[in-house]
Amino acid sequence: FMGRIKEQPEAFSYGFATMTRSLRSKVWNAAGPRNPARLATAANPLIIDLDASLVHVHSEKENSAGTYKGGYGFSPMIAMADYGKANGTGEVLAVQLRPGNRGANSAASHIEVLGQALAQLPDDFYDEHGNLRGEKILVRTDSAGSSREFLHHLDSLGIQFSTSYSLPVLKERFIRWIDQKKYWEPALDANGDQRDDAWVIDATKVLELRQYPPGTRIYLRAEPLHP
CATH class of the missing domain: 3.30.420 (Nucleotidyltransferase; domain 5)
Structure with a gap:
């Protein structure tokens, strides 16, 4: 065998x-x-x-x-x-x-x-x-x-x-407009509950993903740095 x-x-x-x-x-x-x-x-x-x-x-x-x-x-x-x-x-x-x-x-x-x-x-x-x-x-x-x-x-x-997505350095300057919290939404955990002091934003139009599958979107998350 x-x-x-x-x-x-x-x-x-x-x-x-x-x-x-x-x-x-x-x-x-x-x-x-x-x-x-x-x-x-x-x-x-x-x-x-x-x-x-x-x-x-x-x-x-x-x-x-x-x-x-x-x-x-x-x-x-x-x-x-x-x-x-x-x-x-x-x-x-x-x-x-x-x-x-x-x-x-x-x-x-x-x-x-x-x-x-x-x-x-x-x-x-x-x-x-x-x-x-x-x-x-x-x-x-x-x-x-x-x-x-x-x-x-x-x-x-x-x-x-x-x-996950490694943000190219050249694209970091394109996301400065989202420094204002009014553009962000509260982040949710895996159970759908709101996370403390964590926010997300859809940045697909700003970062212009190219040659990715149709409908691919990129979201950025912001939260305090880990101590």
């Missing part, structure tokens, strides 16, 4: 994803009204977080390498389902093993690990023809996942997205 895995890794990957999808469908169905797949809607989608993490090792393991933090080891890209504290917080869907010197802002890595995660989602995320119901999913990343290539990939799948 191990010999066949070496000769046909794609077949093993497909079989593993199919098995995991079937198993996850049964486990989530057993959750009844707390089933994350049934709770997911376009207005309240299942959140999939994508992020790279550093794993330090103390010997020369296969494919290990130096990290940007001066350590040594691996930098796996991880896809995690977050379905809220009230429903059990979440679980890991897929992990892409990578050497420690791989950057976090790789569109190829984001696309690959997302594909592995989507293949393992329960049947409720697919229609009768096997097509992904992307509107029931929201992918969330830090600024490493804000590349146009990755966001256009999400848009092609009909998946919603929320990413």
Whole structure:
């Protein structure tokens, strides 16, 4: 069996994803009204977080390498389902093993690990023809996942997205007009409650996002600096 895995890794990957999808469908169905797949809607989608993490090792393991933090080891890209504290917080869907010197802002890595995660989602995320119901999913990343290539990939799948955005220095001067608080709205937390002393503003027209998926918007948040 191990010999066949070496000769046909794609077949093993497909079989593993199919098995995991079937198993996850049964486990989530057993959750009844707390089933994350049934709770997911376009207005309240299942959140999939994508992020790279550093794993330090103390010997020369296969494919290990130096990290940007001066350590040594691996930098796996991880896809995690977050379905809220009230429903059990979440679980890991897929992990892409990578050497420690791989950057976090790789569109190829984001696309690959997302594909592995989507293949393992329960049947409720697919229609009768096997097509992904992307509107029931929201992918969330830090600024490493804000590349146009990755966001256009999400848009092609009909998946919603929320990413951090590194504001170019040349564009900072365009947001001086929003220093006046009258243009801002109170920020809300994940439960829809107003946050203390935090404000947001839609700055899409000012920053002029170009070559991003249609409908992409950029919001700025203002709050006191952390002590």
